[in-house]
Amino acid sequence: MAIERIARQTKQKESIREALKHCEEFISAQDLHRKLEDDGLHIGLATVYRQLNALADAGSADTIRLGGQQMFRLCGDDEHHHHLVCTNCGRTVEIEPPSEAWVRKTAAKYGFTVSSHTVEVFGLCPDCQRALG
Structure with missing residues (x-):
């Protein structure tokens, strides 16, 4: 079994x-x-x-x-990546993330150390903007 x-x-x-x-x-x-x-x-x-x-x-x-x-x-792919995501239709586009230096500098500014990060940007894709427009 x-x-x-x-x-x-x-x-x-x-x-x-x-x-x-x-x-x-x-x-x-x-x-x-x-x-x-x-x-x-x-x-x-x-x-x-x-x-x-x-x-x-x-x-x-x-x-x-x-x-x-x-x-x-x-x-x-297996590379670290980030997305633009349409909040209306779910369309997703992989984007280049901010630099690692920016991530670490921003974290350090507030006393954080970075163990990992995720960047997802939400909004409306061009098609949904036109349809809702």
């Missing part, structure tokens, strides 16, 4: 990773779960959450909070 459970978890994990690979924007666990169900894969929502958080903990997926929800996106 343990081997069957491991095989099932591996198949589910791969299914979740594959579905996430086809999402260009950040997606919530609930929306990804719905997409998997629509594709005929019966998997528990708790399993989707667990696997998405495991991917994020391993550095294989990015995670942000948007509209009160935790959102996920498969990382395109």
